[in-house]
Amino acid sequence: xxxxxxxxxxxxxxxxxxxxxxxxxxxNIANANTPGYSRQITNxxxxxxxxxxxLNVGTGVAVSSITSQRSAILDLRVNQETQTQGALxxxxxxxxxxxxxxxxxxxxxxxxPLTNFFNSLSQLSANPSDPNTRQAVLTxxxxxxxxxxxxxxxxxxxxxxxxxxxxxSVSQINTLTTQIAAVNAxxxxxxxxxxxxxxxxxQRQQLINQLSGLIDVSEIDAGNxxxxxxxxxxxxxxxxxxxxxxxxxxxxxxxxxNVFDQGVDITSxxxxxxxxxxxxxxxxxxxxxxxxxxxxxxxxxNAVNTQNQQGFDLNGNAGGSIFVPPPASGTGAAANLxxxxxxxxxxxxxxxxxxxxxxDNTNANALLAIQNQPIVNGQTPxxxxxxxxxxxxxxxxxxxxxxxxxTQVLQQLQDLQGGVSNxxxxxEAANLIRFQTAYQAAAQISGIVDALMQTTINxxxxx
Amino acid sequence: MTLRVNPxxxxxxxxAIQQSEQNVNSATQQLSSGLKVTQLSDNPAAASADVLNxxxxxxxxxxxxxxxxxxxxxxxxxxxxxxxxxxLTRAISLGTExxxxxxxxxxxxxxxxxxxxxxxxxxxxANTQTPSGYLFxxxxxxTQPFTVDPTTFAVTYNGNTGVASTQLxxxxxxxxxxxxxxxxxxxxxxVFGSLQNLVTALQSNDTTNIGNAVTQVQNALSTLATQRVxxxxxxxxxxxxxxxxxxxxxxxxxxxxxxxAADPATAASNLVQATTGNQAILAATGRTLSLPNLxxxxxxx
Numbered sequence: 001x002x003x004x005x006x007x008x009x010x011x012x013x014x015x016x017x018x019x020x021x022x023x024x025x026x027x028n029i030a031n032a033n034t035p036g037y038s039r040q041i042t043n044x045x046x047x048x049x050x051x052x053x054x055l056n057v058g059t060g061v062a063v064s065s066i067t068s069q070r071s072a073i074l075d076l077r078v079n080q081e082t083q084t085q086g087a088l089x090x091x092x093x094x095x096x097x098x099x100x101x102x103x104x105x106x107x108x109x110x111x112x113p114l115t116n117f118f119n120s121l122s123q124l125s126a127n128p129s130d131p132n133t134r135q136a137v138l139t140x141x142x143x144x145x146x147x148x149x150x151x152x153x154x155x156x157x158x159x160x161x162x163x164x165x166x167x168x169s170v171s172q173i174n175t176l177t178t179q180i181a182a183v184n185a186x187x188x189x190x191x192x193x194x195x196x197x198x199x200x201x202x203q204r205q206q207l208i209n210q211l212s213g214l215i216d217v218s219e220i221d222a223g224n225x226x227x228x229x230x231x232x233x234x235x236x237x238x239x240x241x242x243x244x245x246x247x248x249x250x251x252x253x254x255x256x257x258n259v260f261d262q263g264v265d266i267t268s269x270x271x272x273x274x275x276x277x278x279x280x281x282x283x284x285x286x287x288x289x290x291x292x293x294x295x296x297x298x299x300x301x302n303a304v305n306t307q308n309q310q311g312f313d314l315n316g317n318a319g320g321s322i323f324v325p326p327p328a329s330g331t332g333a334a335a336n337l338x339x340x341x342x343x344x345x346x347x348x349x350x351x352x353x354x355x356x357x358x359x360d361n362t363n364a365n366a367l368l369a370i371q372n373q374p375i376v377n378g379q380t381p382x383x384x385x386x387x388x389x390x391x392x393x394x395x396x397x398x399x400x401x402x403x404x405x406x407t408q409v410l411q412q413l414q415d416l417q418g419g420v421s422n423x424x425x426x427x428e429a430a431n432l433i434r435f436q437t438a439y440q441a442a443a444q445i446s447g448i449v450d451a452l453m454q455t456t457i458n459x460x461x462x463x
Numbered sequence: 464m465t466l467r468v469n470p471x472x473x474x475x476x477x478x479a480i481q482q483s484e485q486n487v488n489s490a491t492q493q494l495s496s497g498l499k500v501t502q503l504s505d506n507p508a509a510a511s512a513d514v515l516n517x518x519x520x521x522x523x524x525x526x527x528x529x530x531x532x533x534x535x536x537x538x539x540x541x542x543x544x545x546x547x548x549x550x551l552t553r554a555i556s557l558g559t560e561x562x563x564x565x566x567x568x569x570x571x572x573x574x575x576x577x578x579x580x581x582x583x584x585x586x587x588x589a590n591t592q593t594p595s596g597y598l599f600x601x602x603x604x605x606t607q608p609f610t611v612d613p614t615t616f617a618v619t620y621n622g623n624t625g626v627a628s629t630q631l632x633x634x635x636x637x638x639x640x641x642x643x644x645x646x647x648x649x650x651x652x653x654v655f656g657s658l659q660n661l662v663t664a665l666q667s668n669d670t671t672n673i674g675n676a677v678t679q680v681q682n683a684l685s686t687l688a689t690q691r692v693x694x695x696x697x698x699x700x701x702x703x704x705x706x707x708x709x710x711x712x713x714x715x716x717x718x719x720x721x722x723x724a725a726d727p728a729t730a731a732s733n734l735v736q737a738t739t740g741n742q743a744i745l746a747a748t749g750r751t752l753s754l755p756n757l758x759x760x761x762x763x764x
Contacts, residue, residue: 393503418469
């Protein structure tokens with residue numbers, strides 16, 4: 001059998017429950033624009049009924065929990081996609097700079113100086129005795145050397161800036177893993193105490209997402225709400241409340257900063273995030289291009305030198321090297337290419353000993369013919385350069401394609417994630433009305449029960 | 464229950480705005496630069512082909528410059544040889560006149576003097592110079608090819624027999640000179656030798672000798688005429704090459720247009736499209752963000 005005092009209790013509980021729900025709603029609305037915030041739901045539980053004889057009478061409502069609305073799977077997918085995007089964005093930002101160095105439509109790159117060098121030899125062939133024409137060959141050779149130097153130096157500058165970027169990324173990663181370790185402890189503490197760990201998980205996810213922009217992160221559930229973070233190759237980043245700091249050390253072979261975790265060099269094993277993009281540009285893309293440039297510069301210089309040595313210069317002397325002979329390995333040939341001769345008269349245009357023979361252009365023709373010879377890994381100089389231009393453009397272009405596709409995927413994932421977690425003002429407003437009405441009704445019930453109690457008390461005469 | 468949609472459309476809208484601004488930007492760039500490949504990554508294959516195309520175009524330019532310098536050299540050589548032909552013709556008619564038995568010694572002496580004048584004139588023609596050196600000294604272009612002994616009028620060749628060759632286009636070369644010895648002291652008819660003999664014969668007053676000497680000059684003339692054909696042919700050949708190169712450049716420009724140049728009409732219509740798209744997404748964003756929410760419809764307490 002029900003009692004008035006039980007009803008009053010139920011109404012009081014109801015007021016408490018509804019005001020908790022109103023507070024949650026208010027908190028949701030307050031955090032509608034907070035990054036990483038996931039909306040919370042107040043979960044009501046029906047209280048266990050009390051049995052009076054054969055009657056089961058309800059005993060009201062209680063707030064059993066407040067839960068944050070998250071999808072762990074979507075969080076994971078967003079993080080993974082963020083890692084890919086981070087790497088591609090870093091690669092692209094440097095890739096754009098690189099490709100602008102080799103853009104003949106804006107007048108950069110080696111096509112014009114290469115063409116001009118061979119054209120100057122063509123002109124020399126038509127007029128081998130003319131001092132101005134010879135001087136023009138010298139100037140064209142100098143311009144070509146300078147163009148090689150500038151291209152290589154500009155690439156090295158970009159490479160060095162990526163190297164600085166690596167150190168900065170590592171320091172950002174360390175800051176984030178320290179923060180994540182602290183929040184991770186809070187999550188497991190709250191989970192252990194049976195509290196809503198949602199707000200801490202929000203924070204942790206937000207931090208892991210930032211970390212994913214920087215490095216590849218693999219997430220392992222360590223139980224009790226705690227997670228373990230490693231790189232994809234298994235290098236530990238966060239375990240429980242402990243973070244493992246990455247460090248950088250100068251590589252003796254490249255002079256650049258390599259990344260270490262617990263004393264292990266993980267530089268080449270980093271596959272995601274900004275750090276991966278920076279390392280790829282620094283350790284692969286730019287060395288690859290430099291290697292191509294070195295090969296072009298050294299093969300061209302060697303071919304021109306060898307041919308010049310076959311002939312005789314304007315003064316009847318045997319020809320020497322037009323370019324300072326590049327190192328045998330070719331390494332650094334582009335950066336250091338320089339012209340060895342100081343006068344146009346030293347170009348050996350003639351096959352027979354001049355000076356009696358300044359009109360002989362046999363060797364000038366042979367020098368000119370180098371432009372059509374497969375001297376650079378089986379390709380003519382211009383074909384080799386054109387191949388390099390394709391490689392550079394293609395590397396950037398495929399990164400762009402992947403990045404655009406990835407952006408779409410990430411956006412969709414974020415939409416799905418937002419669908420689960422983002423605060424919808426309309427929904428909150430509707431809930432607010434619901435809770436308000438329920439609160440008002442509970443208050444009314446208190447009033448009515450109070451009146452009923454008054455009536456009961458008034459039944460006692462003399463009171 | 465339907466899947467809950469993301470209540471925050473802003474990131475999507477911002478991405479769309481950014482994309483549409485990028486479209487406007489790239490359309491503007493195409494229109495202003497006239498290029499549809501402004502970066503290598505826009506079309507790596509076209510950018511790479513463009514390297515070779517530009518190289519070829521510029522190479523053709525250089526060939527055309529070479530051709531124009533060769534052309535003037537060949538023209539000078541040809542007209543010089545034409546003057547030599549005229550001089551030899553005059554020498555032949557003087558020799559024929561000098562071979563007449565009735566001629567007085569004084570008259571013959573006058574004729575001799577005139578032939579000697581022709582000898583000097585031909586020697587100076589054979590020493591013609593252009594900015595690129597002597598025309599008829601083989602490849603010894605800085606050496607005066609012929610010197611005439613002031614007393615004996617004997618002519619010495621100081622040049623060499625070198626022949627230079629220059630490319631007119633890729634894989635197509637042309638010889639650019641005929642050595643002076645071949646033109647003026649050819650074994651089958653020497654210009655200088657026959658003139659010298661004519662002078663000697665005239666001085667000897669022997670009509671038979673004079674007759675023989677005239678025949679020699681005639682031989683020399685026909686030999687020179689044969690040799691001279693080289694320059695005529697060369698001029699033809701370079702004219703052909705010039706036409707070929709001009710056509711090649713035209714083809715290359717067409718290719719370059721196809722590879723990297725933006726079609727102005729397409730670029731302009733792209734720009735219009737991009738601008739319209741941009742305005743549409745901005746309007747949509749404005750509309751979406753100012754949509755009323757449930758709170759706007761609640762009665763004020």
